[in-house]
Amino acid sequence: MKKSILLLFILLAATASAQVLKVQSIEKIATPSSEMAKQVASISPGGDYLLLCSQSQEGLIKLDLVTGESKTLTTARGAGFGTKISDDGNTVAFQEVTFNQDRLLMRGVKTIDMKSGSTQTLLQPTRDFQGFDLQHNAMATVSNHQVNIKGAFTRPIVSNNNLKLMLTVDGTTRQFTPNGDQFNYIWASISPNGNRVLYYVSELGCFSCKLDGSDMVKLGELSAPQWLDDNTVVGMCDYDNGITITASTIVAKSLDGTEQTLTGDDMIALFPQVSNKAGKIAFSTINGEIYIINFTK
Numbered sequence: 001m002k003k004s005i006l007l008l009f010i011l012l013a014a015t016a017s018a019q020v021l022k023v024q025s026i027e028k029i030a031t032p033s034s035e036m037a038k039q040v041a042s043i044s045p046g047g048d049y050l051l052l053c054s055q056s057q058e059g060l061i062k063l064d065l066v067t068g069e070s071k072t073l074t075t076a077r078g079a080g081f082g083t084k085i086s087d088d089g090n091t092v093a094f095q096e097v098t099f100n101q102d103r104l105l106m107r108g109v110k111t112i113d114m115k116s117g118s119t120q121t122l123l124q125p126t127r128d129f130q131g132f133d134l135q136h137n138a139m140a141t142v143s144n145h146q147v148n149i150k151g152a153f154t155r156p157i158v159s160n161n162n163l164k165l166m167l168t169v170d171g172t173t174r175q176f177t178p179n180g181d182q183f184n185y186i187w188a189s190i191s192p193n194g195n196r197v198l199y200y201v202s203e204l205g206c207f208s209c210k211l212d213g214s215d216m217v218k219l220g221e222l223s224a225p226q227w228l229d230d231n232t233v234v235g236m237c238d239y240d241n242g243i244t245i246t247a248s249t250i251v252a253k254s255l256d257g258t259e260q261t262l263t264g265d266d267m268i269a270l271f272p273q274v275s276n277k278a279g280k281i282a283f284s285t286i287n288g289e290i291y292i293i294n295f296t297k
């Protein structure tokens with residue numbers, strides 16, 4: 001199923017930069033011939049399957065990395081944006097974009113039991129959707145500044161309300177804009193240990209700070225950042241001409257400032273998704289190809 005492309009990590013030696021990860025190989029993954037299999041929405045914590053979507057985040061296709069088998073889970077709009085997989089890989093949560101009778105955009109949240117295939121609605125479509133998250137098999141949604149918990153969910157939750165971050169701690173939700181209210185915030189997430197927030201600020205770049213806004217670390221122009229572990233972040237360093245992305249590499253950065261470029265200039269690598277447990281970083285290219293970086297630390 002996989003055609004392995006063993007790449008020497010020449011770029012690291014050439015730039016004499018410090019090493020964040022030890023890259024073992026980069027594999028090109030054979031994918032279904034579907035428009036809903038052009039971008040990685042998520043990778044399971046165990047690294048045994050990918051969730052793929054279209055380049056406009058439509059639908060979810062499960063691709064088994066062991067057998068090569070694929071299965072369409074949903075064709076919902078928006079399902080590929082912020083998709084969550086439980087720690088055991090048995091539950092997938094995704095948002096669904098719909099429109100009401102006045103053609104106003106609504107967002108809801110659904111879950112899929114990967115064993116039975118059954119789908120449940122976690123949050124009914126609403127105009128006030130802010131975000132959702134999973135912790136083990138517990139689930140949480142945030143809408144209109146209210147948190148709905150299902151199960152033993154105890155982690156902080158970072159969500160987004162009109163491009164302003166909202167932080168929920170111990171059931172209380174407040175606006176969280178550590179760089180100032182005048183900026184727009186996207187791509188936010190909580191560190192695995194629950195102590196820090198990772199986010200991107202328009203015009204300023206990528207940052208991480210503690211839950212009270214202190215100990216702020218600037219990570220530079222790192223788009224679509226993802227936590228790899230409590231001290232390491234993976235994202236993409238992309239450039240555009242105002243219309244389309246013209247260049248992009250996958251980059252790993254540690255909070256102490258160490259930086260490592262993981263892909264070369266021979267591809268436009270986008271939107272990484274990480275499984276630290278499995279030692280895998282999945283990403284797509286602008287042409288809709290899917291790759292996995294295999295690494296150790």
